[in-house]
Amino acid sequence: MTINPDHVDGIDKGKIMLYALSTCIHCKQTRNLLDELHVAYDYLYVDKLNKEDMNSVLMDIEKFNPRGSFPTLVINNSKVIVGSRLDEIKEALG
Amino acid sequence: MISTVVSPEKVERRLKILDSEAKQSGYFLNPDMDFTRGLVEGLILNAERYGYESCPCRLSFGEKEKDLDIICPCDYRDDDLSEYGACFCGLYLSESLINKNSPAPVVPERRPSLHDRNLQPVNATIPGQLPYPVFRCKVCGYLCARTSPPEKCPICKADKDRFEIFI
Known part of the structure; x- marks a missing residue:
């Protein structure tokens, strides 16, 4: 089964993937910032997945962030920003 | 059926109870009310979909016995309040942070990874x-x-x- 993240159109700043929870306010703040920056990004509300997909996505996240916490932002499969560190995100994408 | 929007009245009711419980036991809710209402809404949504108020900022698999440590207030709140002046999600702040008018800081996750939680x-x-x-x-x-x-x-x-x- 393939898991399709939602896509938001915008300025291409590389591959930006946001792993988030639909109930998490820090994830919301991070999404708001990405929207303000008008960057293109993908996001996935991991809590909305079925258990099997949740497990497999969590394993993906843990490769970047061993605690598996949210939000986890992965830029170009290399730079990882954990938590709503808005200044850091601005700097990485500004 | 999980509602996607919680009525403002429901949020206010829960908020009032949480606030009074916090005050009674010497804790403080985040005075940034928009932020705090957002968290309370997440708690209510989690109670509806899982049957317990697990942390809105943490992933739950919907199995209570595995989530006991993240049912709000979580096992990590007090250590995070002592070290960072806020709990992981930012629902609770320390009195000193509130007096300084500081926003909730980004608190690193103290809960062990799923792998470590599964260790004996x-x-x-x-x-x-x-x-x-x-x-x-x-x-x-x-x-x-x-x-x-x-x-x-x-x-x-x-x-x-x-x-x-x-x-």
């Missing part, structure tokens, strides 16, 4: 050695075994600095 818990301790120091409130005698004393005594509301190491 370590119960073995060296005989005669306590896993935690015991603190005593010098005002009312309340005892607690934890890494540091609470911000306020949950019994008499005395400040942290009225605690002494007892054992």
Whole structure:
């Protein structure tokens, strides 16, 4: 089964993937910032997945962030920003 | 059926209870009310979909026995309040952070990874050695075994600095 993240159109700043929870306010703040920056990004509300997909996505996240916490932002499969560190995100994408 | 929007009245009702419980036991909700309402809404949504108020900022698999540590207030709140002045999600702030008018800081996740949580818990301790120091409130005698004393005594509301190491 393939898991399709939602896509938001915008300025291409590389591959930006946001792993988030639909109930998490820090994830919301991070999404708001990405929207303000008008960057293109993908996001996935991991809590909305079925258990099997949740497990497999969590394993993906843990490769970047061993605690598996949210939000986890992965830029170009290399730079990882954990938590709503808005200044850091601005700097990485500004 | 999980509702996607929680009515504002429901959020206010829960918020009022949480606020009064916090005050009674010497804790403080985040005074940034938009932020706090968002978290309370997440708690209500989690109660609806899982049957318990697990942390809105943490992933739940919907199995209560595996989530006991993240049912709000979580097992990590007090350590995070002591170290960062806020709990992981930012629902609770320390009094000193509130007095400084500081927003909730980004708190790193203290909860162990799923892999580490699944490891057998370590119960073995060296005989005669306590896993935690015991603190005593010098005002009312309340005892607690934890890494540091609470911000306020949950019994008499005395400040942290009225605690002494007892054992």
